[in-house]
Amino acid sequence: MSVIVFAENSEGLFKKSTLEAVFYAHELGKLVQQNCIAISIGQVDEVQLKMLATYGADQIISFNQTETNTFNAELYAALFANTAKNSNAKHIVFANTYTGKLIAPRVAGILNAAMASGVISLPNLDNGFVVKRTVFSGKAIADVELNAQVKLISIAPNTFTIFEVNKSASIEKLESTIGTEIAKTKSIELSKQVGKIALTEAELVVSAGRGMKGPEHWGMIEELADLLGAATACSKPVSDMHWRPHSEHVGQTGITIKPNLYIAIGISGAIQHLAGVSSSKVIVAINKDPEAPFFKAADYGIVGDAFEVLPQLIEAAKSIQS
Numbered sequence: 217m218s219v220i221v222f223a224e225n226s227e228g229l230f231k232k233s234t235l236e237a238v239f240y241a242h243e244l245g246k247l248v249q250q251n252c253i254a255i256s257i258g259q260v261d262e263v264q265l266k267m268l269a270t271y272g273a274d275q276i277i278s279f280n281q282t283e284t285n286t287f288n289a290e291l292y293a294a295l296f297a298n299t300a301k302n303s304n305a306k307h308i309v310f311a312n313t314y315t316g317k318l319i320a321p322r323v324a325g326i327l328n329a330a331m332a333s334g335v336i337s338l339p340n341l342d343n344g345f346v347v348k349r350t351v352f353s354g355k356a357i358a359d360v361e362l363n364a365q366v367k368l369i370s371i372a373p374n375t376f377t378i379f380e381v382n383k384s385a386s387i388e389k390l391e392s393t394i395g396t397e398i399a400k401t402k403s404i405e406l407s408k409q410v411g412k413i414a415l416t417e418a419e420l421v422v423s424a425g426r427g428m429k430g431p432e433h434w435g436m437i438e439e440l441a442d443l444l445g446a447a448t449a450c451s452k453p454v455s456d457m458h459w460r461p462h463s464e465h466v467g468q469t470g471i472t473i474k475p476n477l478y479i480a481i482g483i484s485g486a487i488q489h490l491a492g493v494s495s496s497k498v499i500v501a502i503n504k505d506p507e508a509p510f511f512k513a514a515d516y517g518i519v520g521d522a523f524e525v526l527p528q529l530i531e532a533a534k535s536i537q538s
């Protein structure tokens with residue numbers, strides 16, 4: 217028996233969230249005394265596949281054919297579940313990413329598994345199999361017991377620190393036995409934003425709110441973000457007023473992010489905004505109102521006018537680069 221982990225790739229590259237899932241599966245394997253098998257579906261080269269061993273996979277299974285190279289949640293779930301069943305797996309790990317959220321519940325359905333998503337801890341095995349997960353937009357933590365034979369854990373990205381384990385894993389290349397006709401949906405066209413750092417993957421985020429007064433002032437936000445190699449984000453009213461695209465809206469009704477650094481400029485820090493950003497490792501708030509609620513959630517605060525502070529930050533970022 218093995219712990220099986222889904223190794224999600226993005227255009228042939230494994231993301232940080234995938235390596236976190238593999239490392240988690242390796243650690244879980246140590247707890248339940250099983251080895252760790254990583255399953256990759258799609259076009260991924262050997263160098264990337266070997267990286268899964270670096271973070272704890274004992275065995276790597278790769279499906280890399282034309283039929284499986286285009287993402288389809290139904291096809292991927294059926295193929296993954298079938299492989300897990302053949303390995304008699306009782307512990308399954310996913311990263312709780314957009315892709316993970318599409319596949320993991322389907323796999324749980326096929327395998328009749330108990331599933332917990334957004335998991336932030338390894339299981340406590342003292343009394344059953346109990347994991348911690350965040351609930352109510354991160355404002356509370358629930359202990360959840362998984363009591364079916366097959367247990368599926370979907371881990372919250374950016375929660376687990378990973379270390380190199382450097383195993384020498386075997387790589388097995390298998391052909392999919394699942395026919396593409398099982399898929400009831402088909403992607404016809406994919407249009408992607410190019411040249412921008414994806415907000416969900418960004419380690420650094422520069423975000424701004426209504427305090428910026430209007431879209432014409434976002435040049436400063438973008439300049440600072442470019443200098444830092446950061447993604448840009450915004451509060452809900454800013455996207456509602458079409459100052460910025462909705463894809464940048466973070467918070468309870470927007471995207472949840474956990475970057476290493478979140479710089480919030482001219483954002484009040486309403487609870488609905490904090491719900492999407494409060495797990496960031498370091499939060500810097502810039503606000504002219506010393507009573508702004510964001511200062512209570514921030515690690516560092518600058519009380520000042522954004523239109524005076526931002527040019528200074530930009531100059532400081534430029535001087536570090538030169």
Ligand SMILES: Cc1cc2nc3c(=O)[nH]c(=O)nc-3n(C[C@H](O)[C@H](O)[C@H](O)COP(=O)(O)OP(=O)(O)OC[C@H]3O[C@@H](n4cnc5c(N)ncnc54)[C@H](O)[C@@H]3O)c2cc1C
Nearest residue numbers: 425426427451452467468469482483484488489504505522
């Ligand atoms: C059901 C529900 C869901 C919601 N979901 C979300 C969500 O997902 N995300 C979200 O962001 N909001 C959400 N909201 C809205 C949220 O409650 C706040 O209204 C919103 O976050 C406020 O946005 P803001 O901070 O940009 O604007 P404001 O509240 O107007 O705050 C602007 C801030 O900028 C400061 N400021 C002004 N001028 C300057 C200056 N020159 N320099 C520096 N600082 C300045 C002000 O002191 C103030 O603190 C939701 C609300 C509800 C009811």
